[in-house]
Amino acid sequence: MEKSKWMEMYRIMRLIRLVEQRINDEYKYDEIKTPIHLSIGQEAVAAGVCIHLRKDDYIFGTHRSHSQYIAKGGDIKKMIAELYLRKTGCARGRGGSMHLVDPEVGILGSSAIVGGNIPLGTGTALASKLLNNDRVTVVFFGDGAVDEGTFHESLNFAALKKLPVVYVCENNFYAINSHQLSRQVGDNIYKWAQNYGMPGFQIDGNDVLEVSDYAEKAISRCRNGEGPTLIECLTYRWKGHIGTVDDVGEGYRPREEYEYWVSKCPIKRFSEFLKDQGVLTDELIKKIDQEIYDLIEEAFSFAQNSPKPSPDELMDFVYAD
Amino acid sequence: MPWTTVQVEKLDNFFIMGDHTGDRVLTYRDALREALDQSLARDPRVFIMGEGVDDVAGVFGTTKGLKEKYGANRVFDTPIAENSMTGIAVGAAMAGLRPIFIHARMDFLLLSLDQLVNHASKWCYMFGGKVKVPLVVRTISARGWGSGAQHSQCIQGMLMNVPGLKIVAPATPYDAKGLMISAIIDNNPVLFVEHRWLHKTTGYVPEEVYSIPIGKGVIHRRGEDVTIVAVSYMLVEALKAAEKLQESGISAEVIDPRTLKPLDEKILVESVAKTGRLIIADTGCKTGSVASEIAAVAAEKAFHFLKKPIKRVCCPDTPTPTSDVLEKAFYPTAEDIFAEAVSLVRE
Numbered sequence: 013m014e015k016s017k018w019m020e021m022y023r024i025m026r027l028i029r030l031v032e033q034r035i036n037d038e039y040k041y042d043e044i045k046t047p048i049h050l051s052i053g054q055e056a057v058a059a060g061v062c063i064h065l066r067k068d069d070y071i072f073g074t075h076r077s078h079s080q081y082i083a084k085g086g087d088i089k090k091m092i093a094e095l096y097l098r099k100t101g102c103a104r105g106r107g108g109s110m111h112l113v114d115p116e117v118g119i120l121g122s123s124a125i126v127g128g129n130i131p132l133g134t135g136t137a138l139a140s141k142l143l144n145n146d147r148v149t150v151v152f153f154g155d156g157a158v159d160e161g162t163f164h165e166s167l168n169f170a171a172l173k174k175l176p177v178v179y180v181c182e183n184n185f186y187a188i189n190s191h192q193l194s195r196q197v198g199d200n201i202y203k204w205a206q207n208y209g210m211p212g213f214q215i216d217g218n219d220v221l222e223v224s225d226y227a228e229k230a231i232s233r234c235r236n237g238e239g240p241t242l243i244e245c246l247t248y249r250w251k252g253h254i255g256t257v258d259d260v261g262e263g264y265r266p267r268e269e270y271e272y273w274v275s276k277c278p279i280k281r282f283s284e285f286l287k288d289q290g291v292l293t294d295e296l297i298k299k300i301d302q303e304i305y306d307l308i309e310e311a312f313s314f315a316q317n318s319p320k321p322s323p324d325e326l327m328d329f330v331y332a333d
Numbered sequence: 334m335p336w337t338t339v340q341v342e343k344l345d346n347f348f349i350m351g352d353h354t355g356d357r358v359l360t361y362r363d364a365l366r367e368a369l370d371q372s373l374a375r376d377p378r379v380f381i382m383g384e385g386v387d388d389v390a391g392v393f394g395t396t397k398g399l400k401e402k403y404g405a406n407r408v409f410d411t412p413i414a415e416n417s418m419t420g421i422a423v424g425a426a427m428a429g430l431r432p433i434f435i436h437a438r439m440d441f442l443l444l445s446l447d448q449l450v451n452h453a454s455k456w457c458y459m460f461g462g463k464v465k466v467p468l469v470v471r472t473i474s475a476r477g478w479g480s481g482a483q484h485s486q487c488i489q490g491m492l493m494n495v496p497g498l499k500i501v502a503p504a505t506p507y508d509a510k511g512l513m514i515s516a517i518i519d520n521n522p523v524l525f526v527e528h529r530w531l532h533k534t535t536g537y538v539p540e541e542v543y544s545i546p547i548g549k550g551v552i553h554r555r556g557e558d559v560t561i562v563a564v565s566y567m568l569v570e571a572l573k574a575a576e577k578l579q580e581s582g583i584s585a586e587v588i589d590p591r592t593l594k595p596l597d598e599k600i601l602v603e604s605v606a607k608t609g610r611l612i613i614a615d616t617g618c619k620t621g622s623v624a625s626e627i628a629a630v631a632a633e634k635a636f637h638f639l640k641k642p643i644k645r646v647c648c649p650d651t652p653t654p655t656s657d658v659l660e661k662a663f664y665p666t667a668e669d670i671f672a673e674a675v676s677l678v679r680e
Contacts, residue, residue: 102461104461104462111460115463115464120428121464125451131417131423132427135423138425139427139428140428141406142406142425149424165414166420168414328462329457330458330496330497332465332521
């Protein structure tokens with residue numbers, strides 16, 4: 013991989029982190045009136061996968077979709093405006109944080125029903141096959157979605173039809189407070205792929221280079237008409253399931269577990285690697301951060317100064333023309 | 334021969350005088366097949382998927398031969414996974430195609446409600462109109478020959494409560510073809526409600542491609558004394574009842590809403606304004622039925638025209654029994670509509 017792509021992945025991960033932290037900081041003012049699910053700690057998955065996607069490829073995210081939207085190149089101003097439920101938001105204030113959309117870059121909408129996006133992404137992949145084009149779809153979902161029938165039904169169909177879709181499971185081990193092992197026998201989600209007739213891998217989702225490596229191969233298989241792949245990325249969310257709460261210790265996640273994963277911070281690891289390679293310096297880190305802060309400031313200012321929808325728009329968009 | 338086909342073959346031929354005349358008579362089944370055939374031919378984005386759509390029976394003949402004509406990429410069989418297959422059709426629609434997904438029984442539609450209700454129907458609104466879902470879902474309700482509780486449901490009433498979903502329920506061959514073409518052209522998810530007992534009915538159907546506006550009902554028979562609004566197969570029973578009422582000196586107006594959502598309220602209110610009496614016949618169970626919704630519209634918008642209480646002729650609120658004796662007791666017929674009309678007009 014070229015060094016310019018390393019730097020782009022670093023910039024995207026940093027962008028996700030700083031956008032999420034700013035949302036986290038602003039949430040207490042009660043102007044973001046929508047449930048939020050932050051991706052802090054999971055940045056490497058979206059960044060490592062989307063670096064290999066073209067603008068016209070599709071992605072489908074979940075309720076926890078900020079990272080994927082940003083990594084795929086979704087408009088940040090429209091995203092923040094959507095969190096503020098403004099008329100200028102990407103979904104014109106109809107969707108909120110869980111429903112981000114930017115068709116210009118292949119984001120056709122994220123679903124807040126666990127597993128609900130898996131058939132949709134399988135469907136856009138079916139369209140690529142029927143239209144005989146080489147557009148690839150990536151579906152992101154959590155370990156909770158593997159409990160759902162849609163995961164199994166969709167993988168079966170995608171393999172049967174050799175569809176150009178990559179299933180990326182962001183396994184952060186928890187569905188709200190319920191651990192994977194209290195919901196599933198075994199901790200090998202990737203093994204489902206074997207019976208569905210596609211390659212399946214379990215990888216370190218906090219290592220952006222490993223994610224990128226596996227994603228590149230899977231995406232290239234899709235472009236060559238070789239069918240779907242399942243990639244299970246082991247990762248961890250730092251914040252609680254919803255909002256800005258921390259759900260660590262005392263009846264929640266064990267503190268040692270949380271601290272172990274924080275020590276495996278994907279951005280820290282990658283920045284150390286880039287420094288070792290001599291392509292990143294403290295000065296450059298500051299410069300990149302400053303550019304990101306400016307971009308974030310612009311997006312929040314745009315959002316906070318945008319008009320809210322007016323009540324007479326209530327019935328608009330129930331049906332398409 | 335499949336069991337419901339045995340039942341349908343036993344039905345009398347019923348020729349429906351539609352709102353169209355001509356010299357070309359087709360069955361409802363062949364009218365549907367022609368609409369699908371012509372749509373596949375004129376628009377390369379259209380494709381058909383569903384369990385058994387490419388087999389020799391071809392969904393009671395409605396898709397017969399289409400795979401041979403258009404290829405396995407345009408007409409294909411699917412796994413028995415109603416929910417995900419619906420979502421897959423929805424995804425394909427988002428990417429610019431025009432899928433037609435078929436459930437051979439309406440009961441199976443219940444397995445797909447997450448994708449139909451939570452996703453397809455909400456997508457346009459939830460994303461501020463930025464993504465469209467031009468999808469047709471065909472469902473067929475069976476009846477008789479012991480279809481039983483899980484192979485005979487008519488749940489269209491339940492689905493009227495879903496914003497963003499259009500529902501059509503054509504009863505005549507002419508409407509079946511025209512509304513199928515409209516449903517395919519429409520940029521929204523459209524539920525296409527069929528009744529197995531309508532497949533054999535015949536009527537005049539033009540050969541050319543034509544569409545019927547979604548949201549417009551039709552008056553099948555003009556009358557003065559009582560309005561009978563009949564949904565889907567109940568149109569056949571309502572027309573039989575109207576004929577018999579005529580012999581008894583009662584003039585019934587028979588209306589088919591054709592589209593259940595959005596409903597043609599105007600045609601309903603105008604008819605009730607004239608007759609002052611309203612009977613609504615639906616194929617579903619009574620509570621929360623299409624008949625309930627139509628009755629509510631009449632109560633809200635035509636109350637002052639009503640001379641008598643509104644009557645609903647529906648199936649009772651029980652699961653469908655399998656026994657032929659109980660089945661006979663379960664389904665309302667022309668006799669029930671006739672009796673209600675007589676009591677409304679004479680008492």
